[in-house]
Amino acid sequence: MNEFLKLNDTLKNADQKAISLCADVFKKIDETTLYNQWKVLSAFREFRVSESHFNASTGYGYDDFGRDNLDKIVAHVFGTEDALMRYTFESGTTTITTGLFGVLRPNDKMLILTGEVYDTLQGVLGHNKAVDGSLTDFGVKIKVIPLKNDKPDIELIKKELKADTYKAVYMQRSRGYSLRPSLTVEEINELIDITKELSPSTYTLLDNCYGEFVEKEEPKADLLMGSLIKNPGGGIAPCGGYLAGTAELIEKCAYRMTAPGVGREVGATLGHNRELYMGFFNGPNVTGEALKTAIYASALFEIIGFEALPRYSDKRADIIESILLKTPENLIEFCKGIQLGAPVDSFVEPVPAPMPGYDDDVIMAAGAFTLGSSIELSADAPLRAPYAVYLQGSLNFNSGRFGILKAAEKVLNIQK
Ligand SMILES: *Cc1c(COP(=O)(O)O)cnc(C)c1O
Numbered sequence: 001m002n003e004f005l006k007l008n009d010t011l012k013n014a015d016q017k018a019i020s021l022c023a024d025v026f027k028k029i030d031e032t033t034l035y036n037q038w039k040v041l042s043a044f045r046e047f048r049v050s051e052s053h054f055n056a057s058t059g060y061g062y063d064d065f066g067r068d069n070l071d072k073i074v075a076h077v078f079g080t081e082d083a084l085m086r087y088t089f090e091s092g093t094t095t096i097t098t099g100l101f102g103v104l105r106p107n108d109k110m111l112i113l114t115g116e117v118y119d120t121l122q123g124v125l126g127h128n129k130a131v132d133g134s135l136t137d138f139g140v141k142i143k144v145i146p147l148k149n150d151k152p153d154i155e156l157i158k159k160e161l162k163a164d165t166y167k168a169v170y171m172q173r174s175r176g177y178s179l180r181p182s183l184t185v186e187e188i189n190e191l192i193d194i195t196k197e198l199s200p201s202t203y204t205l206l207d208n209c210y211g212e213f214v215e216k217e218e219p220k221a222d223l224l225m226g227s228l229i230k231n232p233g234g235g236i237a238p239c240g241g242y243l244a245g246t247a248e249l250i251e252k253c254a255y256r257m258t259a260p261g262v263g264r265e266v267g268a269t270l271g272h273n274r275e276l277y278m279g280f281f282n283g284p285n286v287t288g289e290a291l292k293t294a295i296y297a298s299a300l301f302e303i304i305g306f307e308a309l310p311r312y313s314d315k316r317a318d319i320i321e322s323i324l325l326k327t328p329e330n331l332i333e334f335c336k337g338i339q340l341g342a343p344v345d346s347f348v349e350p351v352p353a354p355m356p357g358y359d360d361d362v363i364m365a366a367g368a369f370t371l372g373s374s375i376e377l378s379a380d381a382p383l384r385a386p387y388a389v390y391l392q393g394s395l396n397f398n399s400g401r402f403g404i405l406k407a408a409e410k411v412l413n414i415q416k
Contacts, residue, residue, distance in 0.1 A: 342367020
């Protein structure tokens with residue numbers, strides 16, 4: 001392969017060693033991918049997907065049966081009663097906002113079981129500072145149970161659920177940009193069981209971002225919420241999000257998504273059904289490829305002397321890998337390397353810059369076909385100790401491997 005990537009002997013050996021360390025882990029990934037791919041294919045067969053489902057609707061979008069059939073497929077695959085998958089959700093944050101405002105009413109209480117929420121959702125909740133139009137602004141009372149040793153604090157959660165009446169509990173599956181481990185389906189289901197046992201009428205809401213198709217089943221929450229420029233969009237959906245859950249909650253969310261009393265009856269698809277069907281169909285496969293890229297990166301960087309979380313052999317609950325790069329210089333070189341390995345904008349050099357909402361400068365590497373897509377190979381990091389970079393994605397492992405090797409080469413080049 002030296003024709004395309006001239007590696008020195010150290011890195012050539014590290015690459016070979018990483019590939020052989022990963023072999024058994026990759027077999028397990030392939031098994032999950034196979035299961036999920038056949039599950040999705042079977043749903044497409046059962047719901048008789050045909051070319052006519054891809055037709056564009058305009059105006060109000062009444063009776064767009066392609067749109068409605070995709071909702072049924074998503075619900076079937078995720079094991080829920082109902083679902084809404086729409087390109088009109090601008091982002092994961094918009095999707096989750098629709099879910100939360102759909103379910104909660106003024107004076108309701110919501111308990112967060114998994115520690116502080118993902119950065120962009122802090123504004124939506126408005127629980128740390130006053131934000132115009134936030135849930136708190138609308139009178140929802142929010143309480144966060146901090147993590148204990150990086151895990152949900154089960155004792156405190158039980159105590160809180162006994163002491164007060166909560167309309168909903170909220171959980172986040174992925175670590176986001178923190179170093180806590182992501183939660184497995186089993187761990188989330190345990191939180192759901194505890195909630196339902198102590199407070200049967202409390203809704204269980206889940207930020208499922210980055211977790212879809214990583215395991216054979218999705219968690220059994222009353223409402224799952226996620227982004228289509230991550231796993232379930234398959235690298236093909238150009239934007240959007242999904243909500244999947246009980247029929248009751250999906251109806252509430254539909255009234256918030258469009259208008260009360262109107263709900264899911266409207267929503268022109270303008271020709272985007274095909275991309276959403278094709279993306280969801282590709283979701284299991286692309287998730288498997290992103291997982292392999294993360295596992296390989298973990299093994300390679302461990303071999304060249306950096307701590308990576310999770311380790312290559314650890315059970316995974318999402319597609320994110322973090323590598324502790326120790327110095328700001330390593331971090332910057334790493335991101336430059338990832339960018340050099342991208343199919344789009346490979347000639348661009350990322351630099352750290354201030355970002356709204358962050359105290360430290362942030363550096364990002366992304367050379368994606370879809371702006372901001374993090375199912376495509378991408379890396380970002382705030383410039384602060386322990387100089388951890390968060391890495392995710394790759395449409396396929398072979399190209400991801402190239403980017404990771406470029407990153408390793410850049411980092412090794414500046415070691416004394
Ligand atoms: C990506 C993500 C979101 C949604 O973020 P957007 O950038 O708005 O799509 C929410 N929660 C977590 C944990 C995420 O990873």
